[in-house]
Amino acid sequence: MIEIEHGSGGKKSSELIDQVRKILKTRSAWKNTDDDGAVFNLGGKKIVFTTDAFIVDPIFFPGGDIGKLAICGTINDLAMMGAEPIGISLSLVIEEGFPQKHFRKIIQSISEISQKSKVSVVTGDTKVTERGKIDKIEITTAGVGIAKYILPNTGAKPGDVVISSGNLGKHGAALLAKRFNYTTKIKSDCQPLCNEIRSVAKFLTSAKDPTRGGIAAVLNEVSEKSKVKIILEEERLPFKKEVAAIADLLGIDKFALPSEGRFVATVPKSKAEKAVARLKKFNRKAKIIGSVEKGRGVYLKTIIGSLRKIEVPEGKLIPRIC
Amino acid sequence: MIEIEHGSGGKKSSELIDQVRKILKTRSAWKNTDDDGAVFNLGGKKIVFTTDAFIVDPIFFPGGDIGKLAICGTINDLAMMGAEPIGISLSLVIEEGFPQKHFRKIIQSISEISQKSKVSVVTGDTKVTERGKIDKIEITTAGVGIAKYILPNTGAKPGDVVISSGNLGKHGAALLAKRFNYTTKIKSDCQPLCNEIRSVAKFLTSAKDPTRGGIAAVLNEVSEKSKVKIILEEERLPFKKEVAAIADLLGIDKFALPSEGRFVATVPKSKAEKAVARLKKFNRKAKIIGSVEKGRGVYLKTIIGSLRKIEVPEGKLIPRIC
Numbered sequence: 001m002i003e004i005e006h007g008s009g010g011k012k013s014s015e016l017i018d019q020v021r022k023i024l025k026t027r028s029a030w031k032n033t034d035d036d037g038a039v040f041n042l043g044g045k046k047i048v049f050t051t052d053a054f055i056v057d058p059i060f061f062p063g064g065d066i067g068k069l070a071i072c073g074t075i076n077d078l079a080m081m082g083a084e085p086i087g088i089s090l091s092l093v094i095e096e097g098f099p100q101k102h103f104r105k106i107i108q109s110i111s112e113i114s115q116k117s118k119v120s121v122v123t124g125d126t127k128v129t130e131r132g133k134i135d136k137i138e139i140t141t142a143g144v145g146i147a148k149y150i151l152p153n154t155g156a157k158p159g160d161v162v163i164s165s166g167n168l169g170k171h172g173a174a175l176l177a178k179r180f181n182y183t184t185k186i187k188s189d190c191q192p193l194c195n196e197i198r199s200v201a202k203f204l205t206s207a208k209d210p211t212r213g214g215i216a217a218v219l220n221e222v223s224e225k226s227k228v229k230i231i232l233e234e235e236r237l238p239f240k241k242e243v244a245a246i247a248d249l250l251g252i253d254k255f256a257l258p259s260e261g262r263f264v265a266t267v268p269k270s271k272a273e274k275a276v277a278r279l280k281k282f283n284r285k286a287k288i289i290g291s292v293e294k295g296r297g298v299y300l301k302t303i304i305g306s307l308r309k310i311e312v313p314e315g316k317l318i319p320r321i322c
Numbered sequence: 323m324i325e326i327e328h329g330s331g332g333k334k335s336s337e338l339i340d341q342v343r344k345i346l347k348t349r350s351a352w353k354n355t356d357d358d359g360a361v362f363n364l365g366g367k368k369i370v371f372t373t374d375a376f377i378v379d380p381i382f383f384p385g386g387d388i389g390k391l392a393i394c395g396t397i398n399d400l401a402m403m404g405a406e407p408i409g410i411s412l413s414l415v416i417e418e419g420f421p422q423k424h425f426r427k428i429i430q431s432i433s434e435i436s437q438k439s440k441v442s443v444v445t446g447d448t449k450v451t452e453r454g455k456i457d458k459i460e461i462t463t464a465g466v467g468i469a470k471y472i473l474p475n476t477g478a479k480p481g482d483v484v485i486s487s488g489n490l491g492k493h494g495a496a497l498l499a500k501r502f503n504y505t506t507k508i509k510s511d512c513q514p515l516c517n518e519i520r521s522v523a524k525f526l527t528s529a530k531d532p533t534r535g536g537i538a539a540v541l542n543e544v545s546e547k548s549k550v551k552i553i554l555e556e557e558r559l560p561f562k563k564e565v566a567a568i569a570d571l572l573g574i575d576k577f578a579l580p581s582e583g584r585f586v587a588t589v590p591k592s593k594a595e596k597a598v599a600r601l602k603k604f605n606r607k608a609k610i611i612g613s614v615e616k617g618r619g620v621y622l623k624t625i626i627g628s629l630r631k632i633e634v635p636e637g638k639l640i641p642r643i644c
Contacts, residue, residue: 001420002418002420002421002422002450003418003419004418004451004452005450006416006448006450007448007449007451016448017446017448019426020412020414020446020448023426023429023433024412024433024436024443025437037445038409038444040408040409040444040466042365042367042369042468043364043365043366044365045364047364047466049411049445049464049466050445051446051447051462053413053414053415053448053460055415055449055451055455055456086362087362087371089360089371089372090342091373091375091464092342093375093377093460094324094329095324096324096325099323103324104341107342110345110346111346111347115347120346121346122362123359123360123372123373124339124342124373125374125462126328126329126338126342126375127329127375127377128324128326128327128328129326129329129377130326132454133377133457134377134456134457135454138375138456138460140413140415140447140462142371142373142411142413142462144362144466146364320449320451
């Protein structure tokens, strides 16, 4: 039986995806980089192809809605691989009776991000289901991008430092607060990252946007794939006090809170200050948050100097909010 | 309010899609050919990009399942534009509690079509929702293909003939029969069309697979976009007797029954016999079914010589079966 944990972004998710890959026996001209997208070489250029499904609750939230989330998610998956997005596909499954007003608002959000990031929706599909077959609306976006070189998950090296493009976890905190009727001014961080990543891509050895499972999930992925140990400094943690407080209040590990408009990256120490300076032009909270060493695993170095292991999130993390 | 008719493949669907397009203000390097996919020129090659969402009932049916339907649907959208599929993305939204056995069977179906048609699933996403948020499973596939030239919907010309790659409407008949517990041996025609279309593409002036809305929808689309009149010959209609009988029994126009592994195309008269001969190697029911004249609209020329207009399907056609 498929369980909710199979979609958590944690261990059970990986198991399910491995099962799919095994049955599909993927053999093709596409290079599977183990990133969020696939890469195909065409006439000296690298075409990157990626997809993401969104069925979230609530569909409107402080700082965005499911439409913004979907287009940003796909733009960001391309951006994280070092690709310039060239087109997005938009597939909508709508429940009969869904208000036209809400529908237009969602499409309007997609349009705004499309204009702002200069990435067009170029093709799509629209289906309407009978009542009860889907909860309001489901959106799947796919994206095609072109890259000169691919930013892999396997490139982090001992001696690198870890940088964050801004404070993390706001998307998770804002949606959970709304879902549990907790009053806060925190808004989702949902935004396209193509401009930020373009400004620093040449410095980076790896980059990931901490969506499902937060940095607990993605830094463990980078650690495993790059075969390195990652140490985060507690005094440099990129969490706003209120975000950490919401996580504590709801009994959720803040490291597992999703962001939808931030990335963490590894960069050689010698280039770290330059990279952070460039990122600060977009978000003044960009900073160095840790370092890469020989070894395995992700650890938090506390203020008193002890090490606490940050595990891959397990079980049912949080409701479906990204 | 979004109504079920907005997803019917008929007039209300077109209105909804036009609304989306208007809000999105699509302006880009992609050429919108008004086909099912978008086209982007890259280094002298045409990249075609398309997507399709599938939420059907039943998910298993005689001749296939939702997985087969999804991968064939996307391969066929690319094939109809004259593109060779180079990669498919697979996005799954699964309801908590969905049986692993059913899940594996669906992925296995996708794998079989992938191997058979030599088109790989190269990237994907898997989400699991809480019970009641989705009905069993929803699949969205997107596809990237490369074309030397694009087969448009606008190319049909007076003097062409209309050909069909085989008998039509079996997908619709099989699923409706199953849904209404009517016993029949009819199976879905669901299959990839890339080989068939490759064998005749150079002869064709237009090609469409009659999925949602059947040939009633797609031939009216070709008529409108190519600015021609299409005349079908009643004595040459490509419907198996039992398919027509099921349509009659359920009070559905057989011209609106969907197929998921057939296409109708227009071809200059001089090349029609050659094209049909090639198609007969795949399906001996391939044949000429009508002709293209000056004018507008789609008509059935009855055996007694009268003309009956075949309208674009309106309203709630049939339950969500494709």
